[in-house]
Amino acid sequence: MRSSWGGGVFFRRKAARDPGEALRDPRQAAIVFGLRNQRPRATMPKADARLAALLDRAAPDECLNAAFVLRWGRPSEIAAAGTSSEPVRPPFRDTDYYEALAHWLGCRFDHGHTLSELVRDSRAESVFCEDGAILRFLVDGRQVVAIAPSPTWLPSLASLVSRCPKAADRIIIVPPHAIDAAVGEERPRISAGRLDPIHEIPAIALADRVVTRPQVLAFGLALAAFAVVVAVAPFVMLGLLFVTTTAILLAYAASRGLALMRPDRPRQPRRRLKASELPEYSILVPLFREGEGIAHLVRALRRLDYPPDKLDIQFLVEADDAITRRAVMRHAHDLSCRMTIVPPGSPQTKPRALNVGLRQARGSLVTIYDAEDRPELDQLRVAAETFAAAAPDMAALQARLSIDHAGDTWLTQMFAIEYACLFDHVMPMVAGEERILLLGGTSNHFRTDALIRVGGWDPYNVTEDADLAIRLRRGGYRIAMIESRTYEEAPISVDAWLKQRSRWFKGYMQTWLVHNRRPLVLLRELGWADTSLVHLFIIGALTAALAHLVFVGQLVLALTGLAPLLAGPSGALTAIQLVSVLFGYGASFALGAVSIQSRRGERISVWAVLWFPLYWILMGAAVLLALHDLIRSPHYWRKTMHGIASRPARLRARPVPLAGHPTKRAPTPTGERRSTSSDRA
DSSP: OOOOGGGGHHHHHHHHHOHHHHTSOHHHHHHHHHHHTTSOGGGOOOOOHHHHHHHHTOOHHHHHHHHHHHHHOOHHHHHHHTTOOOOOOOOSSHHHHHHHHHHHHTOEEOOSTTHHHHHHTSOOEEEEOSSOEEEEEEETTEEEEEEEOOGGGHHHHHHHHHHOGGGGGGEEEOOHHHHHHHHOOSSOEEEEOOOSSSOOOOGGGOTTSSSOHHHHHHHHHHHHHHHHHHHHOHHHHHHHHHHHHHHHHHHHHHHHHHHHHOOOOOOOOOOOOOGGGSOOEEEEEEESSOOTTHHHHHHHHHTOSSOGGGEEEEEEEETTOHHHHHHHHHHSTTSSOEEEEEOSOSSOOHHHHHHHHHTTOOSSEEEEOOTTOEEOTTHHHHHHHHHHHSOTTEEEEEEEEEETTTTSSHHHHHHHHHHHHIIIIIHHHHHHTTOOOOOOSSSEEEEHHHHHHTTSOOTTOTTHHHHHHHHHHHTTOEEEEEEEEEEEOOOOSHHHHHHHHHHHHHHHHHHHHHHTSSHHHHHHHHHHHHHHHHHHHHHHHHHHHHHHHHHHHHHHHHHTTSSOTTOOSSHHHHHHHHHHHHHHHHHHHHHHHHHHHHOGGGOOOGGGGGGHHHHHHHHHHHHHHHHHHHHHOTTOOOOOOOSOSEEOOOOOOOOOOOTTSOOOOOOOOOOOOOEEOOOOO
């Protein structure tokens, strides 16, 4: 660590000339106080009532700035911090944040690894506040206090240590989760999450802006060129549009055809781990306006095949969401977990809440579950053993997603078939080739350190999963699939489906625009193959949905005699477009039929794929709605209702054989009835 004691030269010289002048400003006093506490413990500073009085007048931000700049700043930055009111950017992780506070206060810091041992045989008293926590206990007959301090407590704490330096020996600064783990009561502990900073992503990679100035210029020039060519040679431009669109559709259809032709793919190897060898696992559950629907998730979390003492479950609840707060307290009262309150702010999105949870996650592995999820019981163990067998550059694993009430309506059937195509065929095909894999929005499993290195989630991107997958790949990490399922709830109404799908499409547009701000850099970091796949799976999905709308419109005009079907500037182009339509529809129908046949429990007839053309009309409408939202409200999160479908309550754990080991079956709960929730939040 870089020594920062040299940064106090400015203050020491000033104090030598005029001691009163040196300590008139609480901001400077906070720097001097921190510098005093960096001396070796053998030379403990003396009590200083004048310094304590100044620290009592200090603002919390002045104390925070002093702590952060003394921990990581250069000598020139430390000197400047004593005279400047510019805020210092706080660290992202809670462990770094509270370690800096301990360093400034001259107190001991503990990650939480030893705190539980210290309080095990001691009668401990804990106090949890909205913005901090205190734990009192005895060590060798002497009272010790573990504190996760609120910023508002810092002036008083610093004043206390300045008046009585020996008090620092009886104070341990810890992150909030350390106190929560040490107390160990099986009910949700409520604590306030920290919002600043809400991410650590470079500005060029954020979706806070729809387009940058260079992109506006590039799009403007392209539009001008398009207008000129249309005016001069309209048939040439029409031909180029036909060729470009047809090429995209053929490539997109080919990806479906290849997925259909390659059903056998190698599984990721796993290394058997004993219970004592399993790593600590953090589970982040972002919730917003969820009522009774989370009862099923709590039941699933309670039955996970993973050592309970190695689970770190966080329910992330928005500050103004009293409905969800009451629901968590009601349904998770006997679950070892904590409820983190996400501070108010903008944008109010799932990825922003995930960043709040990530900064205080205890586990070396972290996963995400939504309120409607029901993961298979052995999923965490499968992921942990897969990570254990993989190289360190394996940063993320994606579980397969399934719909467990697929037979309800034609819409849920289409959704279930779509998931079956994607998670059973297309994504495993891409993962088998070790190419870039766009993550789903739930049941992603990450190495925590890798997730933090790429900056966490983009709080402005409404498909944070796809964006994160690209950033991980650009950072040199790999993503793979695991043979474990999570059962989800599909939208059962067209309105709910449109809200969800338009949000996904808008996020695809955001992601494509963000990562193409520097196209050559993207190409250099991803390579030709992965860059092509990014364009194919984002632009291809959007183009296919809109092309189907155009085709249906042409078909209606042809049937009414108002225009010829598939009219093009030449017979050859018309023939090519006809082939692309037939190939695209044929590949989609075939992949859908094969996918749904492989999922025997879905109870869907293979003839259900004949509904695809109607479903694709909704896709086109969702793209148009997404384009509207991208322009008018790019960061608005269209909320989808959960907990309103009638779903089977049984949880199944599919056995997955390990290489060189016999299959071990996880316990399967039975005897539960179907239940319906009436949550309409």
